[in-house]
Amino acid sequence: IDIRPMTREVRAVGFVTYDEKTRTSIVSRVNGYIERLYVDQTYAEVKEGDPLAEIYSPELYTAFQELLIANRSRNQSLLATSRDRLRLLGVADREIDAALQNGVSPPRIIIRSPSQGRVVRKEVVQGSAVEVGRALFEVADLTKVWIEADIYEKDISLVLPNQRVDAVIDAIPNRVFQGKVALVYPEVETATRTNRVRFE
Numbered sequence: 001i002d003i004r005p006m007t008r009e010v011r012a013v014g015f016v017t018y019d020e021k022t023r024t025s026i027v028s029r030v031n032g033y034i035e036r037l038y039v040d041q042t043y044a045e046v047k048e049g050d051p052l053a054e055i056y057s058p059e060l061y062t063a064f065q066e067l068l069i070a071n072r073s074r075n076q077s078l079l080a081t082s083r084d085r086l087r088l089l090g091v092a093d094r095e096i097d098a099a100l101q102n103g104v105s106p107p108r109i110i111i112r113s114p115s116q117g118r119v120v121r122k123e124v125v126q127g128s129a130v131e132v133g134r135a136l137f138e139v140a141d142l143t144k145v146w147i148e149a150d151i152y153e154k155d156i157s158l159v160l161p162n163q164r165v166d167a168v169i170d171a172i173p174n175r176v177f178q179g180k181v182a183l184v185y186p187e188v189e190t191a192t193r194t195n196r197v198r199f200e
Contacts, residue, residue, distance in 0.1 A: 008158060010151065010155045010158055010159065012149040012150060012151050012197070013149060013150075014147040014148055014149030014150075014167075014199070015147065015148060015149075016145050016146070016147055016169070017145065017146050017147075017148060018120065018140045018142070018145065018146070019140070019141070019144050019145055019146050019200070020146075022115070022117065022140055022141035022142075022144065023120070023138060023139070023140045024113075024114050024115050024117075024138065024139045024140070025135055025137075025138050026052065026111060026113070026114065026135070026136050026137040026138070026139065027133055027134060027135050027136060028055065028090075028111070028130040028131065028132060028133070028134045028136055029088070029089050029090040029132060030055060030057040030059050030060050030089050030090065030109060030130075030132065031057060031059055031130065031131050031132055032055040032056050032057030032058070032059070032060070032109075032129075032130055033055065033056050033057075033127065033128065033129055033130065034053055034054070034055060034124050034125070034126055034127060034128045034130060035054050035055065035056045035108060035126075036053065036054040036126065037052075037053050037124070037125070037126050038050070038051040038052055038053060038054070039052045039053070039119050039122065039137070040122075040125075040126070041119075041122070042119055042120060042121065042122050043118050043119065043120065044118065044119045045117075045118055046113040046116065046117065046118070046119060046139060047113065047116050048113060048114065048115050048116050049112050049113065050112060050113045051110045051111070051112055051113075052111045052112060052113055052119070052136070052137050053110075053111045053124065053136060053137075054108050054109070054110050054111070055108060055109050055111060055130060056107055056108050057107060057108070057109060058107065059089070060086075060089060060091070060106070060107060060108070060109050061105050061106070061107035063082070063085050063086050063089060063091075064086070064099055064105035064106060064107075065105045066078075066082045066085070067079070067082035067083065067086060067096065067099065067100070067105075068099070068100070068103060068105060070082045071100055083096055089109070090109060090111070091109055092112070095109075095110070111136060111137075113137075113139055114139070115139055115141060116141060117139045117140050117141035117142060118139065118140060118141075118142055119137055119138070119139055120138050120139065120140045121135075121137060121138035122136075122137055123135050123136055123137065124136050124137075144200065146182070146198050146199065146200060147165075147167055147179070147198075147199040148196055148197070148198050148199075149196070149197055149199065150189065150192065150194035150195070150196055150197075151194060151195050151196075151197050152193065152194055153188055153193045153194060153195060156184065156195045156197075159181055159184055159197055160181060161181050161182070161183075161184070162180050162181060163180060163181045164178065164179075164180055165178070165179045165180060165181060165199045166178060167179060167199065179199045179200050180199065180200055181197060181198075181199055182198045182199060182200040183197070183198040184197050184198075185197065185198070
């Protein structure tokens with residue numbers, strides 16, 4: 001007797017989307033103007049720490065001036081407060097240290113990518129005025145993506161969290177991508193009697 005496990009295949013059409021956990025929004029922490037764009041197009045590839053833009057900001061210049069005054073007066077408490085203020089404005093420690101070493105107040109801040117990935121949104125052009133809280137870029141790591149598909153209600157009981165999934169993409173027909181079931185949405189689409197399922 002040939003005994004084999006019983007299997008049932010469920011097929012569905014889905015669409016590829018970003019993994020929300022890997023998306024990072026980069027916002028301005030100062031008021032000013034975009035003086036230079038290092039990344040001037042969407043879908044450009046960036047590494048962590050790569051420069052994205054340079055903002056000219058009088059507010060930043062004032063904060064650096066306060067830092068240098070505190071350093072010259074050797075007031076450690078005021079120096080620590082000035083460093084903290086610059087960090088809150090998004091200035092990296094290495095740039096603060098460089099200003100202290102050179103004794104110069106830079107009026108510009110370089111906005112850097114906090115993660116590796118691709119720039120999936122670019123909200124500014126060279127010369128744009130920016131204010132605190134304005135979204136400048138969005139970066140997403142595309143090494144892992146989601147596929148979201150609609151599964152018929154009658155098949156949904158066969159789809160379980162962490163279950164293995166094979167995906168084939170029309171653009172790359174000879175390659176099978178492996179993943180797993182990440183989420184079965186807790187609602188049924190009444191018009192189609194399907195459940196949305198997310199695969200990682």
